[in-house]
Structures are given as C-alpha cells and as structure tokens.
Amino acid sequence: MEEKIADAATVHRLTGLAPAVALHIPWDKVDDYEALARHAEEHGVRLGTINSNTFQDDDYKLGALTHVDRKIRQKAIDHHFECIDVMNATGSRDLKIWLAEGSNYPGQADLRGRQDRLAESLAIIHERLTDEQRLVLEYKLFEPAFYHTDVPDWGTAYTQVAALGDNAVVCLDTGHHAPSTNIEFIVRAAAAAREAGLVRLQQPLLRRRRPDRRRRGPVPAVPDHLRGDPRRRLRARQRRRVHARPVPQHRGQDPGADPVGPQRAGDDGPGAARRPRRPRPGAGGR
Structure with missing residues (x-):
C-alpha cells in the first residue's frame, strides 16, 4: 500500500x-x-x-445488503462498520458503496422486498457516520446479474439516499449508463438537487467498440484500404452520393414527365447521372 x-x-x-x-x-x-x-x-x-467490498464473499452471491437472510445482511453491515472505523482512523470523509446485487431471471426475487431491505441496511450504516462524513451510493446499469440490478441508475440511487439525509449522496459514474444517455443532463439534475457527491470518470462501459475478430485491439476508425490516401477517401465519398431523384411509390400518383428530363441513375437525358457504358465483347477495333 x-x-x-x-x-x-x-x-x-x-x-x-x-x-x-x-x-x-x-x-x-x-x-x-x-x-x-x-x-x-x-x-x-x-x-x-x-x-466497501461486498461482491467477493460467496455468502453475498444472492445479495449482501438486500439478502433475505438477516444474518448475511448483518454480515455486510458489519463490513461497512469496519470501513467506517477505517474512515475514523484516516480522517476520510466519504464511504462509497457499490453493490453487485440483483437477480438472474423473472420471479427469482421480490424486487420491492429487495429495495426495502436495501433502504433498511443503508439507514443502519448511515446512522454510524458522523456529521462530517458522507455515504456515497454508486450505481451500475448491468453487472453481474442477468435480469435486474438493485441499483442500476442514478434515479434509483437518488431515491435511496434522499431518505437518509443531507450527508448521503450519489456517485455519478460516466461509464455506468445506458447507451446514448445524456450524462451532462444527469449531472445538472443531480447538482440542482444537491445530490451529486462524486463524479467518477471512466470510459462508458456499453459504448466500447467491439474488437475485430481478425485483429488485436479495437476496430480502426478508418479502414486500411482508405488509410493514408485522400484520393481513395474522395472516391469512397463519391460512391456514397445518391444521384437518383425520389420516384413515387404509386404510379397512379406520378405527375407525368419531368420537364427537365429523366434524372434517375442510368437514364439518358439532360441532368441524368450517366452510368459508364462498357464496350460490348468483340466491338473493339470496328
């Protein structure tokens, strides 16, 4: 250490x-x-x-602060009391709790009962803190259970800590959100409610790029066949351009011939995106 x-x-x-x-x-x-x-x-x-750490002991595989067995819940609470003793010895202000707790399939657990037991356990831990110390509850969208997580988002964490008092706050983790979540808005909302205790910066967990099976490391932003050659990139952009005009899906609604002429790809006429014609076999030299 x-x-x-x-x-x-x-x-x-x-x-x-x-x-x-x-x-x-x-x-x-x-x-x-x-x-x-x-x-x-x-x-x-x-x-x-x-x-604190309540995710390594086998006794906690079905929950720690949310477990149905009161003895196991008390074991987890005692562990947090030990952490508070460490805080008193080191002068630390914050006790951060992350719970790897949930269920793996529908019907395995009583979701409401788990939230009630979590609230009861957190209240007991919170009572042991001094006025200068804080309880910080961290959330995570998914891990390790397959069906539900007891503290999956900042709203659930806020609901739990709001009932404890001013010295119980939420840890805003930038990597524990669902894809496309506006983290800046969550920070603003939590700050307005004075519940943003800590901000943990890390790469978003569910936005990491899937590694390419044929190579080591992440997928490159630019494919190899386009890397380093601006002419290739220009031709790639040109191929992605759409030259065709929209065509009515119902021919009965077709207003008639375009006064400018046909402009669909491959048609002949003014303004048409001409398709390069290939010489017919045997036509060369005539």
Whole structure:
C-alpha cells in the first residue's frame, strides 16, 4: 500500500490532479491506518474515499445488503462498520458503496422486498457516520446479474439516499449508463438537487467498440484500404452520393414527365447521372 501511495504522489506532483488516494477494503487492509495516513501526508497526498467490498464473499452471491437472510445482511453491515472505523482512523470523509446485487431471471426475487431491505441496511450504516462524513451510493446499469440490478441508475440511487439525509449522496459514474444517455443532463439534475457527491470518470462501459475478430485491439476508425490516401477517401465519398431523384411509390400518383428530363441513375437525358457504358465483347477495333 505504501508503494501505491508513492506512485499516486508522483502523479500528483507532476500533474496536480491526484491529491487523495482511495482505499478499497479489504484489498488495502493494513495493520496501522493512522501510520498509513501519516505516510500519505509525508508524500504530499492524503487518504480519500473508503470503498466497501461486498461482491467477493460467496455468502453475498444472492445479495449482501438486500439478502433475505438477516444474518448475511448483518454480515455486510458489519463490513461497512469496519470501513467506517477505517474512515475514523484516516480522517476520510466519504464511504462509497457499490453493490453487485440483483437477480438472474423473472420471479427469482421480490424486487420491492429487495429495495426495502436495501433502504433498511443503508439507514443502519448511515446512522454510524458522523456529521462530517458522507455515504456515497454508486450505481451500475448491468453487472453481474442477468435480469435486474438493485441499483442500476442514478434515479434509483437518488431515491435511496434522499431518505437518509443531507450527508448521503450519489456517485455519478460516466461509464455506468445506458447507451446514448445524456450524462451532462444527469449531472445538472443531480447538482440542482444537491445530490451529486462524486463524479467518477471512466470510459462508458456499453459504448466500447467491439474488437475485430481478425485483429488485436479495437476496430480502426478508418479502414486500411482508405488509410493514408485522400484520393481513395474522395472516391469512397463519391460512391456514397445518391444521384437518383425520389420516384413515387404509386404510379397512379406520378405527375407525368419531368420537364427537365429523366434524372434517375442510368437514364439518358439532360441532368441524368450517366452510368459508364462498357464496350460490348468483340466491338473493339470496328
């Protein structure tokens, strides 16, 4: 963990963009968090958001804070209490919760009951926070369940945190939205409601280009046969142009002959897009 902090401190010294280092519990567990906080301060950074983890333990495969078994829900709540203890030791302000919880097929779970249990669990965790600390709820459209996710979007996250108080907010993640979602509008709406606690910047998850099966890496923006040759690109654009005039679908509505003449591709006449004529076989030399 000390090496991670040193790396982040180097990035911050060169760019000024990384003043805090987030911890993920239990991935970043140490024996002495106060010493770790002092180590970060010595390197010119501080310890920031504390992230909980309720998606690795097999007990949580059917839910953690939403599980029907009260013992498993309490186990997940106790884990968040541990994260709050880390916050108290490091001086961190935010506890960020992302839940990989949902169901895989219709009828597997009671959707309303899961939302009620989630609200109850979040309220218990929120009560443990001090007035200077915040609960930050992150959403994700799809992962890992196949049918539904308990916190799939910012509206669901907002509904949950709005009932907790002013120090419960939403983490706006730019990569966890459906395709064609206007993220700027969501940021504006959440900021107007004063519920935008954090903004997590990453590449949109569902907008990544599918890799080409015949090559490694993403599909190139320009095909190889057009790359580096402006004449080829010009000819490609010319081939995409449409020369034909619209033709009525019902011949009975045809107003008659065009005074300018036929202009459909391949017709003869003024203004027509002439199709190049190929010489007939055996016509050469006559």
